[in-house]
Amino acid sequence: MASVFIKAANAKIRSNPWTDYFCSTHFWGPASNFTIPLAAIADTQKSPDLISGKMTCALIVYAFTFMRFSLAVIPPNRLLFGCHTINATAQSVQGYRFMDWHYWGGKEKKLLAEKEAAAKGQPVLVVKKVQNENHLEKK
Template identity: 65%
Template sequence: MAAFVKAINAKIRAHPVLNYVCSTHFWGPVSNFGIPVAAVMDTQKSPELISGPMTFALCVYSATFMRYALAVTPKNYLLFLCHFVNEGAQLTQGYRYLQWTQWGGREKAALAGAVTDFKEKAAQVEDKGKEMVGKK
């Protein structure tokens, strides 16, 4: 059995594409791609859910590993791509966080909510007025 496994391993390692697919240079970034996928999906959620410190930490993390992906031999372009996508998503989230907390986004949302409430109440008053006019 050991000879059979050794023969299969030799066959896999002899083929460059199979050798790459069976390596940590491939499976590490593939398994890591969950982080940028989640980050990109989070850009559609409310900015009040964003954690500023965590976003900053993930920006530093991705920048560090983008550098690492190009520093190792051989260069791991798949890992670089994974962290490049994550860096872009985290920078987007960081901008949304700053816009929400520092640049008046929260106040604008509250004002928009108040205007919507006012419009709804005005429509209710208008409907009641029409009912009263219709009853006479």
Template identity: 55%
Template sequence: MAAAIKAVNAKIRSNKVLDYFCSTHFWGPASNFGIPLAAVMDTQKSPEFGTFMRYALAVTPRNGLLFACHFVNFNAQLTQMYRWYDYNYQGGKTKWENIKLEAERQGDMAGKEAQGIVNKVEQKGREAVEEVKRKVS
């Protein structure tokens, strides 16, 4: 029996099309596509019958993990939609440009301050070397 299964598996894996259709690279996205498909289908129904998260609580036994997954996904997508709207229509683009300019300015200031500290340390090091040379001589 194991040899027969091994032979079928080898036959599937030798054909690129069958190999793709029998892999998680196909079935993972194909299964996951059911979520947006259900959401699109729900747009044609009355708002009282929305099933985006309700399904997870309607099945028996209730699936709290699936509900939590849908809840987090819903809020993440809502946040992304708000960020897109804010960036493109509420002045977010100029706000981010100003933040970048301010970060560059502060980075330049920090770099200059760091260079000043390096110069002071080098000067103190040279002074220490000179003092040691004087004491040794």
């Protein structure tokens, strides 16, 4: 009896193109994947010393690989393509922030700005890890 009901419900869903798409993996795959770029976008507000360079590189490769995959499937999944385009962009921004912080002098620029602010009597926000490194250098 239950199988008759399930078959009838499935036939009803598949008869309407909108509900057919909404109930498919072509919709729910990208919808669930959107949590990755949303997390990357939210992470742009956090300190760059928290960024993992290896993970960011892996996520950039993942995003570009699945951008290609989303257009290779039949029919092409443009929602998945958009999801991974946003992800590739957000991860690239994170990759730039990582490189700037660790290799292009971002950490030193922040320390210099904080020292200048302290000299002027303004409130200073110091990253604990960097503060500990400076403390060890003074000894």
